[in-house]
Amino acid sequence: MAFAVIIIFLAMNLGVGLWQPKSARLKKNTTASEEISDYFTAGRSVTSWVMGLTVACTIISGGSLIATPSLIYAKGLVGAAWQNNGLWYGVLGTAVLGKRLTTLGNRFKVSSISELLGIRYGQLTRMITGVLLFFILFANVATQYSGSARVLETVSGWSYQSCVIVIGAVMTLYIAFGGAKAQSWTNVLQAIFMTLGLVIIAVVALNKIGLVDMISAMDAANPELVRMPGVDNYLDIPRFISYGLILMAVVGIGSPSAQARFLATKPGTNFKPAIILGSFAIILWYPCMYISGMAASVMLPDLSSPDLAFPQLAVTTLSPILAGISLAGVLGATMSTATALILTASAAVTNDIAAKWSHKLSPKRVKALLIISTFIVSLGSVLASLNPPDLLIEISAFATGSLGCIFTPMFLGMCYFPSSTKTGVLTGSLTGAIIVIAGYAFDYQNPMGFHVIGWGLIIGSLLTIIVSKLTKHSDDEVIEAFYTDGEVIDLKK
Amino acid sequence: MKQEKYSVDQLDMRATRGCSYKQSKKEAIITMIAYVIWGAWGIIIAGLFGYGEDISYMWGMPTWITLGVIIPIFALVIWLVVYLCTIYKD
Numbered sequence: 001m002a003f004a005v006i007i008i009f010l011a012m013n014l015g016v017g018l019w020q021p022k023s024a025r026l027k028k029n030t031t032a033s034e035e036i037s038d039y040f041t042a043g044r045s046v047t048s049w050v051m052g053l054t055v056a057c058t059i060i061s062g063g064s065l066i067a068t069p070s071l072i073y074a075k076g077l078v079g080a081a082w083q084n085n086g087l088w089y090g091v092l093g094t095a096v097l098g099k100r101l102t103t104l105g106n107r108f109k110v111s112s113i114s115e116l117l118g119i120r121y122g123q124l125t126r127m128i129t130g131v132l133l134f135f136i137l138f139a140n141v142a143t144q145y146s147g148s149a150r151v152l153e154t155v156s157g158w159s160y161q162s163c164v165i166v167i168g169a170v171m172t173l174y175i176a177f178g179g180a181k182a183q184s185w186t187n188v189l190q191a192i193f194m195t196l197g198l199v200i201i202a203v204v205a206l207n208k209i210g211l212v213d214m215i216s217a218m219d220a221a222n223p224e225l226v227r228m229p230g231v232d233n234y235l236d237i238p239r240f241i242s243y244g245l246i247l248m249a250v251v252g253i254g255s256p257s258a259q260a261r262f263l264a265t266k267p268g269t270n271f272k273p274a275i276i277l278g279s280f281a282i283i284l285w286y287p288c289m290y291i292s293g294m295a296a297s298v299m300l301p302d303l304s305s306p307d308l309a310f311p312q313l314a315v316t317t318l319s320p321i322l323a324g325i326s327l328a329g330v331l332g333a334t335m336s337t338a339t340a341l342i343l344t345a346s347a348a349v350t351n352d353i354a355a356k357w358s359h360k361l362s363p364k365r366v367k368a369l370l371i372i373s374t375f376i377v378s379l380g381s382v383l384a385s386l387n388p389p390d391l392l393i394e395i396s397a398f399a400t401g402s403l404g405c406i407f408t409p410m411f412l413g414m415c416y417f418p419s420s421t422k423t424g425v426l427t428g429s430l431t432g433a434i435i436v437i438a439g440y441a442f443d444y445q446n447p448m449g450f451h452v453i454g455w456g457l458i459i460g461s462l463l464t465i466i467v468s469k470l471t472k473h474s475d476d477e478v479i480e481a482f483y484t485d486g487e488v489i490d491l492k493k
Numbered sequence: 494m495k496q497e498k499y500s501v502d503q504l505d506m507r508a509t510r511g512c513s514y515k516q517s518k519k520e521a522i523i524t525m526i527a528y529v530i531w532g533a534w535g536i537i538i539a540g541l542f543g544y545g546e547d548i549s550y551m552w553g554m555p556t557w558i559t560l561g562v563i564i565p566i567f568a569l570v571i572w573l574v575v576y577l578c579t580i581y582k583d
Contacts, residue, residue, distance in 0.1 A: 081543075
């Protein structure tokens with residue numbers, strides 16, 4: 001029965017993704033640029049409340065839903081203390097950059113984040129960020145496919161490879177043909193299932209064992225589970241600062257796949273619903289994940305892998321239908337993140353790397369190109385996830401960390417700091433990314449007890465400021481166009 | 494590489510009060526300061542009350558969890574409501 005619920009959920013995603021009301025379809029006689037804009041920014045028609053849920057779903061991946069309970073199961077309550085900073089994802093993701101990106105995106109009529117960066121910091125920046133986005137996101141999509149397949153595998157009895165192909169086919173179909181519109185509406189469905197799934201499992205677990213009893217049982221089983229720094233000295237204070245406070249901030253602010261969604265809203269959008277829905281959804285989801293990790297630690301102490309904490313808790317404590325809804329929630333979290341990554345990677349190829357060529361095609365051909373490029377990105381990720389490396393979470397953390405170090409200084413500079421320069425942001429961002437990549441490549445992730453993502457962001461941001469002060473500022477007209485308020489500027493003058 | 498000429502939507506250059514650059518920057522700075530204070534609180538509480546054999550308990554839970562994890566969740570909700578009602582402008 002749980003399997004049937006998941007199949008229905010997948011079918012609903014396909015239906016919602018492929019169906020588009022007449023009013024949302026692009027009119028005839030469009031240009032190539034309009035086709036591209038419609039595909040990647042949904043014709044700037046996404047409403048505020050859909051935007052809030054889309055950003056929340058994009059930031060919270062299936063990895064979060066699996067890894068948070070898994071962490072609490074294996075390392076104790078330090079997992080909750082660490083992940084608690086993630087409660088700010090929604091606030092940071094929407095309130096820090098959302099309104100500015102919408103304003104700038106509409107002002108310059110751009111279809112991708114790299115295109116906007118290109119206008120502010122030059123075409124070289126557009127090209128570099130496009131290439132980096134494509135390769136890093138490609139690896140990250142593969143980890144999302146793998147996570148989805150593990151969930152389907154739990155209830156279907158199918159082989160892992162079959163699960164990857166089924167999930168990949170569903171996601172590829174609706175995202176390739178539907179673009180950002182499909183992504184937005186499927187995200188609403190996925191957010192509903194995520195909320196239902198997490199709340200159901202938390203309520204049932206609290207009903208079976210109260211919160212205080214859960215903590216007492218964990219304390220009795222292993223006192224390290226309820227004390228700092230957790231089992232195996234997991235989270236000492238320097239790591240808490242660098243891997244908790246800083247990583248969570250860069251995930252919230254420097255996530256290009258989430259921030260790109262803001263280009264899909266029209267100017268003058270009332271952002272309060274987006275902030276309220278995006279923030280409160282995440283504030284609700286995280287405590288439910290904590291409770292499921294604690295409940296699994298008490299009720300299922302002998303699991304073969306901590307990653308099974310959430311799926312096994314769902315299967316063993318809930319009725320089959322409710323277990324299906326809970327697991328569909330995990331699947332929804334994975335699918336929402338994966339589709340946002342696919343679209344952003346596809347935009348990097350067609351709108352940025354191949355911009356000079358793609359914008360000259362006929363509208364029909366450009367539409368075909370958009371679908372084909374999304375297909376290739378998605379199917380390439382399916383192939384990469386058929387035989388996944390053992391350390392998928394590490395790849396995902398590396399991708400998130402390096403993207404955060406690249407894009408946090410760039411986004412903040414582009415939105416708020418007129419004095420930031422092309423050389424400054426490129427030096428700072430690339431240095432930050434190199435620090436993170438080197439840390440992971442040489443397995444030296446905690447120099448002086450501080451995680452490389454923390455080092456990458458701090459050193460990268462400092463370099464951005466210093467080099468920007470030493471190098472030539474951007475043209476006045478670019479500065480005026482980006483940072484001027486309340487007056488119409490005639491750029492032709 | 495040469496900077497390509499871009500086109501600007503002239504009408505959208507007229508920023509409304511809430512969408513103005515200065516207002517957005519103020520909101521972003523306040524949000525990030527609040528995040529750092531909030532995160533630092535959790536770390537300080539974990540450092541003060543989370544270590545040792547005999548940790549203290551509050552409301553049946555370790556004090557560092559009650560003060561450092563549970564209360565901050567409610568504090569964030571209250572902060573968000575105040576922020577949206579008083580600081581944030583659309």
